[in-house]
Amino acid sequence: MTLLEISNLKKSFDNNEVLKGIDLKVNKGDVVSILGPSGSGKTTLLRCINFLEKPDGGHLSFEGKEYDLSKISKSDISSIRKDTGFVFQGYNLFANKNVLENVTLGLTSARHVPKKQADEKALEVLKKVGMDGYKDYYPSQLSGGQQQRVAIARALATDPGIIYFDEPTSALDPELTSEVLEVMRELASEGMTMIVVTHEMGFAKEVSSHVVFMADGRVIEEGNSKEFFDDPKEERTREFLRLTEH
Amino acid sequence: MFNAQTLELLISSFPKILVYGLKVSLPLALTAFVLSTFIAVLVATVQYAEVPVFRQICRFYIWIIRGTPLLVQLMVAFYGLPLFGINANPFLVAIIVFSICEGAYSAETMRAAMEAVPAGQLEAGYCVGMSYIQIMWHIILPQAFRTAFPSLFNALISMVKDTSLASSITVVEMFTRTKQIAGQSYNYFPLYIEVAAIYLIFCTVLTFVQKRGEKRLGNYGIRK
Numbered sequence: 001m002t003l004l005e006i007s008n009l010k011k012s013f014d015n016n017e018v019l020k021g022i023d024l025k026v027n028k029g030d031v032v033s034i035l036g037p038s039g040s041g042k043t044t045l046l047r048c049i050n051f052l053e054k055p056d057g058g059h060l061s062f063e064g065k066e067y068d069l070s071k072i073s074k075s076d077i078s079s080i081r082k083d084t085g086f087v088f089q090g091y092n093l094f095a096n097k098n099v100l101e102n103v104t105l106g107l108t109s110a111r112h113v114p115k116k117q118a119d120e121k122a123l124e125v126l127k128k129v130g131m132d133g134y135k136d137y138y139p140s141q142l143s144g145g146q147q148q149r150v151a152i153a154r155a156l157a158t159d160p161g162i163i164y165f166d167e168p169t170s171a172l173d174p175e176l177t178s179e180v181l182e183v184m185r186e187l188a189s190e191g192m193t194m195i196v197v198t199h200e201m202g203f204a205k206e207v208s209s210h211v212v213f214m215a216d217g218r219v220i221e222e223g224n225s226k227e228f229f230d231d232p233k234e235e236r237t238r239e240f241l242r243l244t245e246h
Numbered sequence: 247m248f249n250a251q252t253l254e255l256l257i258s259s260f261p262k263i264l265v266y267g268l269k270v271s272l273p274l275a276l277t278a279f280v281l282s283t284f285i286a287v288l289v290a291t292v293q294y295a296e297v298p299v300f301r302q303i304c305r306f307y308i309w310i311i312r313g314t315p316l317l318v319q320l321m322v323a324f325y326g327l328p329l330f331g332i333n334a335n336p337f338l339v340a341i342i343v344f345s346i347c348e349g350a351y352s353a354e355t356m357r358a359a360m361e362a363v364p365a366g367q368l369e370a371g372y373c374v375g376m377s378y379i380q381i382m383w384h385i386i387l388p389q390a391f392r393t394a395f396p397s398l399f400n401a402l403i404s405m406v407k408d409t410s411l412a413s414s415i416t417v418v419e420m421f422t423r424t425k426q427i428a429g430q431s432y433n434y435f436p437l438y439i440e441v442a443a444i445y446l447i448f449c450t451v452l453t454f455v456q457k458r459g460e461k462r463l464g465n466y467g468i469r470k
């Protein structure tokens with residue numbers, strides 16, 4: 001079942017066309033890894049489909065509803081956001097809120113869920129990411145890996161249909177990277193739909209069902225992840241994979 | 247100069263001066279501080295949110311207020327209001343002028359503090375479905391207020407001393423009262439030392455309150 005479909009998404013900053021017509025289809029339960037060299041527009045793509053950046057044009061179909069990206073309304077943006085989660089490279093936890101409040105705020109303030117119910121939900125997702133023992137800590141008291149796991153819990157708390165991850169581990173030391181990847185692996189196995197921009201080839205290869213390779217604002221190649229890694233079609237992809245091999 | 251007579255004058259005048267500090271100077275400063283903080287939050291938010299038109303109005307307000315002396319503002323209000331048929335009592339005029347004046351400075355403090363909150367937190371708020379107002383209320387303003395708190399309090403301490411300017415529009419506050427007593431006794435110097443000491447006591451107490459306030463507000467687990 002198609003959950004999200006983007007067609008001909010375009011975005012320019014001033015005269016610099018960063019996304020030159022992106023098409024992407026995500027089915028329910030897919031884990032899509034987006035790979036590509038620095039500056040190819042991966043972050044911009046994720047930001048555009050959650051409207052942190054205003055897309056110039058294109059079409060979005062999300063959960064059966066159709067949207068024209070060039071003139072999408074505020075209320076459509078808000079309803080799409082309410083069913084998506086976003087995990088940032090830099091965590092972006094709310095510095096003035098403790099771990100529990102970071103996770104509950106989307107429920108209590110944006111969705112008017114009663115506090116008690118929100119706390120229960122938060123503890124459940126914090127447990128899933130292994131952070132339930134830190135509910136009273138402030139973000140500044142946690143390691144990067146712990147902060148990112150709380151950020152994942154925050155995204156999970158609102159039961160989104162899909163979660164976008166923008167290089168969730170690239171600000172982390174290798175040993176902290178694995179604790180975050182482990183959580184994401186578990187989410188994938190539970191059937192969570194995710195789009196993950198990543199430089200972790202291991203994750204893309206083993207966890208994702210689908211891989212999209214971007215360069216210069218275009219999708220160069222995509223396919224199921226086994227085919228993509230075993231038998232890349234495009235020269236550009238082969239070169240990229242060669243460069244990232246250690 | 248420091249004879250028994252002076253000592254007696256100091257002792258007898260102390261409560262008379264102090265009562266004007268407690269009844270006029272401090273209430274003036276504290277009320278104006280509270281009102282100016284409201285103005286500051288409003289004006290800073292309008293600018294932070296880049297609300298068209300209102301933002302220009304706020305810049306204009308800040309430009310006028312920061313570019314003219316408080317003493318002149320007091321005079322303008324005191325002599326200007328009656329021309330519009332408004333005959334407010336001088337104490338009220340002083341409160342309004344002090345609030346408006348302090349509001350302009352504090353607005354800039356608040357705006358800088360709001361801009362210091364990393365933009366990523368605003369984006370994260372959007373991503374969990376919060377509205378702009380909700381993000382302001384729960385995330386941006388509390389952090390900005392914590393950052394601005396020492397500067398705002400600093401302004402309050404300044405204002406306590408500036409209340410003496412209210413004498414220019416016939417408000418009898420602590421300093422004016424001191425001048426009156428000094429004039430009657432022809433013994434100026436000791437009385438001015440005395441009133442200086444009382445201002446110092448007020449400001450010392452406020453500094454203590456500021457330290458306590460900062461502790462209470464906490465710093466979200468950030469160790470200094």
Ligand SMILES: Nc1ncnc2c1ncn2[C@@H]1O[C@H](COP(=O)(O)OP(=O)(O)OP(=O)(O)O)[C@@H](O)[C@H]1O
Nearest residue numbers: 013014016018036037038039040041042043044045
């Ligand atoms: N806010 C912005 N204003 C102007 N240019 C921008 C902005 N954001 C991104 N760009 C430009 O868009 C291009 C794509 O950036 P983007 O961050 O999407 O790349 P990326 O694929 O995520 O790269 P990386 O792997 O380094 O994160 C870059 O050339 C960048 O300079």
Ligand SMILES: [Mg+2]
Nearest residue numbers: 042043044167
């Ligand atoms: Mg990026």
